[in-house]
Amino acid sequence: MTDVRPIRQKLHRIRSGAKAPRVLDLFAGCGGFSLGFKRAGYDIAAAVEFDANAAQSHGDNFHIGEWQHAIARDITCTPPTKLAEELRMGDVSLAVDVLIGGPPCQAFARVGRSKLREIAEHPEAFRHDSRARLYIEYLRYVEAFAPLAVVMENVPDMLNHGGHNLAEEIAEVLEAKGYVCTYSLFNAAFYGVPQMRERMLLVAVHREVASDVALPAPTHWIELPQGYVGSRAVALKLLAAKTAGGGRHHYVDAPLPTPDLKGAITTREAIEDLPAIDALTLLKEGVLRRGRKAFDVAVPYNPATQSNYVNTMRSWPGYEGKSAVYDHVIRYLPRDYQIFAGLQPGDQYPEAHKYALKLFDERLAALASKSAKIEEDTEEWHALRASIVPPYDAGKFPNKWRKMEADQPARTLLAHLGKDGYSHIHYDSSQARPISVREAARLQSFPDGFSFAGTMNPAFRQIGNAVPPLLAWRVADTLRQQLTASMSDQDVSAFPIRSRLAT
Template sequence: MGHRAPRHPAPAVLDLFSGCGGFSLGFQAAGFRIAGSVEIDPSARATHAANFPEAVHFDDATTADPAEVGACLAGAPFTVLVGGPPCQAYARVGRAKLRSVAARQNAHLDDPRVLLFRHWLRFVEAIRPHAVAMENVLDCLSVGGRNVMEETAEALVSLGYVPRYTIMNAVHYGVPQMRDRAFLLAYRQDLGVEPVFPEPTRAHDLPKGYLHSRHVATSGAGAAASRFFVPPRHPLSGLPPATTAGEAIGDLPRLAGSKAAGATKGRRSTGELAAYRADVAPSEYASRLRSGGPDGGTSGHVTRAIGRDAVLCGLMPSGSEYPAAHAIAERLLSEEIAGRAAMGRPVPDCELPALRAGIVPPHPPHTFPNRWWKLVADRPTRTLLAHLGKDGYSQIHYDDAQGRVISVREAARLQSFPDGFRFEGTMNNAFRQIGNAVPPLLAEAIARSLAVALACGEDRLAA
């Protein structure tokens, strides 16, 4: 599976635990060659293969031979390993130290809960890429009194790398979404460079909830005092404002959330093309994402039929949450009961439960109050979740007339995937792939910073 050097002068990337390819896409945009990926989920792997057909694709990091996988990097002047073990594993890894994982000395490392960490470091140790980039949720900085990024950094030092980690929010890099994640960069010691994270390009004040989550993550397991931790970079004054939800999705065709208005339930194809709106000029952001895609339209613009709740989604004020929707539903129920009584058709007590069920969502307003949220057109959106396909009410379209949750393509736009990026699998699979992905624009910023560091280390390696 090797490649001849003259054909591939660009730095080569192996995307481990690649998902659909957000990390890959950002690095490709920055001039890197995506040489290979490893992803066990068949739908995500199919998406990566469809969008990066020249890469070599493997399906299981726990069984793949790093030497075989690493052969796809042959001939590149620099090699990079990106990705990171799924966040669920971070929460269950127990007390095994990753520096011990790197040495592979302890018998308890056979515990299947730590296999993903062991294999991630196994690939680093076997391939010895020039650089490593890793992303994960903030919880990995403080899980049961442990800091997984810190332990990963310690393990990388023992393998001969110079690591640093920090917190970055995608909204500060042009993505129309407030999404805080932990990132780690590491370079081989022989490069003689220290990791530097990219400066923000957009200004946006994060809500208190995001700032609180940052504080909890960095104070819970010692990140703030770590020699490896770099405090998050704050946007400088004078930067342009954040990209908004309206700029991201306003040019996409109208859809309906109610079955009566034409929405359909069941398995939906993400391959159908939908024409762009002729009455809305695309923003600069939308124009960039249209580039390279199908002429005049895009695929993946499909959404769920939400029946009863479409009315509530249309009536909710932008920026409001589930309690507001529940209150609107209670008002509609009262108005329906009063209206029937005024016409001489009072609702019998035995029929009230069914009438209520057809108007009012079943969850009490005090349980999961933020399970519903309606976008605001002139602001960035909240973090897209991996379970968006099953709980799409966390991203309700701001357009009252459409009364619906966002589509697959709208989710992709909010995550900064271009319209030419095709998602394989069902609608729910596509939503999950998007929610799990690294936003490509953020990945591109990291890749460009990494490219500068590799260039600085070139002379040292040549000496």
């Protein structure tokens, strides 16, 4: 059980109105989670991030001029006391009020309930199981910093990762440390993000703070495509089996939107004001070339009518946009721009491959009409085909490409944007291109004044890895209501949902 003395001292500090709640962001990335909490009135005290570009972005956006905050840190080599010393945070147990973050889940499919319980009782046990290292380090930070609340974000598969519910096991460990804990599945589109991004959020508050956990109510409505519904069902499969067997768990259904809410923010609403980039014309003129894409070139906004969402992105407090866009750059994909132009919204790689074959046949026919026929299966024929048709098997890579629909939120942005942009092809066929860095940021709900360190590829990766700031803001705002209200003032019926051990 966590020592309640620092808990009570920090709670008094917040509820007396003296200071804003302080946040420590672990596995922080560039700072999507931090940005949402800052918008809700929290103080971003510190962060731990392993990737150098992402750490630089976090430092640049939250601790301008404080170089020590922009240093990349490996959490496995940075125990809590070392971080507090390096950043001059003072007494570790009193340094922060809320701990947030999203530990990578890929390597921890089989940590095991017994192992996590062992960790809770014996903090050094992580040395015997490297697979559990990052989640265990996260829990060690909880133990050391004694936060009033913990918020963890991850993919839905965390509930069913190789037949293993890691979220439940972490909830049990936190409960043993004195926290009330709930986890659920959220879709970012329900909270004003122009992206159908499904995520697991685990929220825990110390029992000294509240007896229940409040989760944010949706602000927008959309009927999700069947693929998202199916993925959610897979994630919840273990819970259904456990409940059927009489088991208990900490999962609760998040509040669902109703059709009377505002419609979800569409891709068009999110990016229409950004300058058009006619890829085919720029390629022909030699403007688009291979090589590093600078972020310091100013491009004026499109004077199109601004949506409410655009106004939010341009006027976010502390991160207001300037008179022009500086990171509106795209990938150099000379073979594929012409294919992008011929796709219909919603088309994926099979349609793209079919259209590319059509373009190839048309090129062969045009050459034949000019008495320049190329014989099939010759070296020249294969070279021409390779210059037009992508090499991927349409049956093996059906989701590799996708042309966005203008009047729907975008599909989930992934860190893989750092390697290619085919998953998010611009809906405007006249532009015939993948989305730009700034368009990806808009779809993830980063305001225009938020900057990304590094070049194009690292920026895409940071954006794809981030927690959408608008979703983080809604979670942070609901949590702050609990942190600042006295126990007697809390009316749990006013909150959309409460934590419970489901049966």
